[in-house]
Amino acid sequence: MAELELQKMEKGKDGGKDGEKEKEKFDAQAEFNKLLGGSRAGGAYIPPARLRAMQAAATTDKSSPEYQRLSWDALRKSITGIVNRVNVANIKHIIPELFQENLIRGRGLFARSVMKAQAASLPFTPVFAALVAVINTKLPQVGELVLTRLISQFRRSFKRNDKIVCHSTTTFIAHLVNQGVAHEIIALQILVLLLERPTDDSIEIAVGFMREVGAFLAENSPKANATVFERFRAVLNEGSISHRVQYMIEVLMQVRKDKYKDNPIIPEGLDLVEEEEQITHQIQLEEELQVQEGLNIFKFDPNYLENEDKYKQIKAEILGEDSDDESGSEESEEEEDEEEVEAKEGIEDRTETNLVNLRRTIYLTIMNALNYEEAVHKLLKIQLKEGEEIELVNMLIECCSQERTYSKFYGLVSERFCKLNRVWEECFEQAFANYYNTIHRYETNRLRNIARLFGHLLANDAISWAVFECIKMNEDDTTSSSRIFVKIMMQEVMESMGLKNLAERFKDPEIRMHCQGMFPLDNPKNTRFSINYFTSIGLGIVTEEMREHLKVRCLTPRSLVPSC
Template sequence: MPSIADGSASPSRQAATMSANEGKGEAIRQELAKMANTRAGGTYIPPARLRAMMAEAQSSDPGSVEYQRMNWDALKKSITGLVNKVAIENIKFIIPELFGGANLIRGRGLFCRSIMKAQSQSLPFTPVFAALASVVNTKLPMIGELLVNRLVNQFRRSFKRNDKVVCHATSMFIAHLVNQRVVHEILALEILVLLLEKPTDDSVEIAVGFMREVGAFLAEEAPKANNSIFDRFRAVLYEGNVSKRVQYMIEVLSQVRRERFKDNPRVLEALDLVEEDDQITHEIGLDDEVKIEETLNVFRADPDFLENEERYKEIKAEILGDDSSGSSDSGSESDDESEAENGEAADQERVEIQDRTETNLINLRRTIYLTIMSSAAFEEAVHKLMKLSIPEGQESELCNMVVECCSQERTFSKFYGLIGERMCKLNRVWSEGFEMCFRNYYDSIHRYETNRLRNIARFFGWIIAADGISWACFSVVHMTEEDTTSSSRIFIKILMQEMKERLGMKALIERFKEPTMQESFENMMPKNDPKSTRFSINFFTSIGVPQLTDGMREHLKVVREEALAKAQLDEESSSDSSLSSSSSSSYLSDSSRSYTRSPSPRRRRQRSYSRSYSPESRRRERSHSRSYSPEPRRRERSYSRSYSPAPRRRERSYSRSYSPEPRRRERSRSRSYSPSPRKRRSYSPSCSPSPRKRRSYSRSISRSRSLSDSRSRSRSRTRTPSPPAKRRRPARDAFSPERSPSPKRSKRSPTP
């Protein structure tokens, strides 16, 4: 029974397995088709699954579009990885792997793009990439020609766009291809003529760098053309249309030529991989029409994919077969050498791990110090310092040692200032190093004594005035009371005085007022806080450069005017609110008015007003009386007011006499005041005491007008004198210079 069951079940099990495999294959094909329609190859696929998918696609249809797309992605990854991994030590192993693991004919566009991108991102490895390109060019000249065409096109575009970085990288790659004889030297001469035809700082700088790389080759292969190029450099130097830094670069290039380019050989021994008989040189001019074939960078289905793959296998066998004969003899020797090199490298790494005393750094500082002290002139010192083998990443130590040596002197010596200026204008590395030193020394300047502080400040003032470092370094200076110390203020003071002495006041002010540099000076000349602005104004005025504060003074003036305007607006709004509140609560009782007129035969008119307010009766009375007198051509007008408040009663009237009552507060508006029985206050120059503390105000104004031939108008004010008393405190009258003594406080009977 079991055997029968097994025999009957086996066909169904096989059918199920076949259907599952077919479903799985269909899913893989669908995913491959989806990837073929995308530009970047779709999402990430693990390597194991990718290999399974490629095996499945190859077994089903090796020439399908899906398989070609996957093969293209693998080709791109392989070429990019090998190009990025190449170095002097492993280039002999990378080249066979590159030919054997990738179809360079199909991926020649990918190879050119990868090697150009890698070279632009790592310029020190340019000789290595040029050696790799020369080896590939001997086997596949079409790739070398395509690479040169693309480099020429890229140089043209970058030169027209004034893209200094790309132009410099491209010219350096072309120079090393000329050294490797991949391209003819006529291209190098055309580039030099173009760069020096209309010299600018950037073009001459690129030409100097290009000549340093290709000068040794031109001196041997085209000496006459090389001499003419250096004559043009000399003419540019004598014309003086370029900056000092570029002039120094031309002088250094002349010195390198006199030394026969010993630091810039044509080809390093480790990178001389091609025999002269095998070299293929492309004669391409700068003005020739070039084909860059951008379509080779993207995937395109090949209908003859299988035939082309078989053809490349034959080419690969031929290339690697030629190389294998030469490499088989030296296989054991290379293995021994590699083992020895690995052992030495391991020993060096072990020593570096154990050495934690910074012995190398101390020795480097000692060497720099002795080099500076043994030099008679600054040119000799700079020349010796440039010849020192300074490890990569420790360039700042040289800048620090120059500043430290300067600070140790008893007084500032321009010897160090000239050294720093020359170094900054020779190479941008030293300029950036001194900028970093400025930031570090400004942050820690409080640790130095006064003499060292003075020398450091004068050194940086010298190189800043000489444009050795950028003026943007002033962005670290925050000229506020909180962010500065006495040492930092002294440092800035001495630095500014040195710059003023070197440049002059006019040039110094113009440099500080450049619109493009205002962002770097906003912390040094703050305008966000009036307190900091005033502090900065006082500081720069005290150190002798008040012209720098013009902008801050104008800004502070505008801020003050805005503050005053705002205060006036606030005061007006508050006064309006108080007036509105008082007017709303003033009149609460009824009011009545009576007008009486009595004409007189005389031409004299007299007008009087009397008012009385009685809060208890909640009534307001107002009477107006007018009388005319026949006095000729005379008009008299008088007003009188009196306030006689009673207990729980307020009365206001206009009269000449005042009769105070006990416990009554009477107020009248006049120029003579008599204090109340309980409390006495005086508001005018003439004050008279009363028996009780009483405050009264009386005001009498008479106005007369005479209508004679000479028409005049007079206004007089009279005062009611108070009883004499002892003078206490004088007061000032607004209308008359007369003064009366202020009475003492005493208890007296009220005056009638």
């Protein structure tokens, strides 16, 4: 805490009363100001012992520039440290700690720290937005400054064609809109600007922005939301952008169809502000903005002590009357906390650091292997906890999907794992269902590689053909991506087994039971769809039973069966 650091500095003043001789040699305040205050980089190097002595001599007057400079540096370090520690698990404990600092004096420091932290870790954007939303309810000038700087940063990066900064800034603005800190008009203005003259980069940023804010706009501005998607369709029909970006728009359409189930307005655990308490800022994209860059640097305050007392009163109103007493006894509490931490056993890791390290190890092992046998041998040496087998399977499939063309290396590695142990076979079967249900998120090349990998496993009986249970071959339950996936997979199986053997395999009673969704007999419409699909991909031989069924059904009197 900034106050505690200053209090510790003041304790060394009592021993310096006999420093009359030292004052004759040099003026401590003047030298301290010369060494520390004259340079943005911090001045010359000073040994720690001498620096402490000079700080004690130079900070006898709390209203002096030297004391204010020290308190400013302590405030900057404290705010930066607190912002960098925040996550979903501890945000409720971090917020009172942040209010202990003078956020009115340090609002520029807070805005800079939170924007820098968000740009460095985009997955934590909802957490930083929730933090700003809570502070905005008590200190709206802080929330307004953060939003103003984000809009200004977006305008600059858009003019400079800086896609990375544009993407991070729009993501932050989207979550501030979701939290109610910013009005939805700014989101619509950004979308209009990005879609007005479509390029690959502007459409890519617009798609990412829409994924984050789309659920909010669909709920609060349905007409404007529909207009935005009409513009996306127009861009798609014009064909002036690359196939990769066109596919991104198609994926966004599917996300909208799924009602943004993977992109909720406010993630679980971050709905910390009541709707009626939130203060919404209506800042326009084109209006003149007051960025107040001067708040980032130290300035001497002639009314420093008065302003500090005013903030203490504000802090007491926000945190309760006992906040001063709590801060007074904080040193003793910190010592007790340290003892408690030492006594604790078994710390739970919620940062998923171990999981990230495990994935890195698996990836490097796969990439460094000369052949599939060496890869399997090295991968089996990795110490996996119970339940982490699926991580290895997912990494294998992801590595395969990232290749430019399908490599049989991954098929052989996966096949060997499946035949080593039933646990691995079940993991690959589980992965098949997961990837089939989310295959619309993948680009065509990645989709092709994943389909050929599973085709290899099926052709070599590495996984059970019972996985076909998740495939429902009809117009309602399939997408263009899933149909392409099944086509490539079945063609891979046909190349390995031969068309005749494949047809015989599908006649097996046990496999037919699991393939009822692929070859539906319940509804003539679905039956026709399946027949047409498999015939078009060169597998008409497997549709003979469905054709006979359809023929018999149509010959039956109309009074007994539904119309064909």
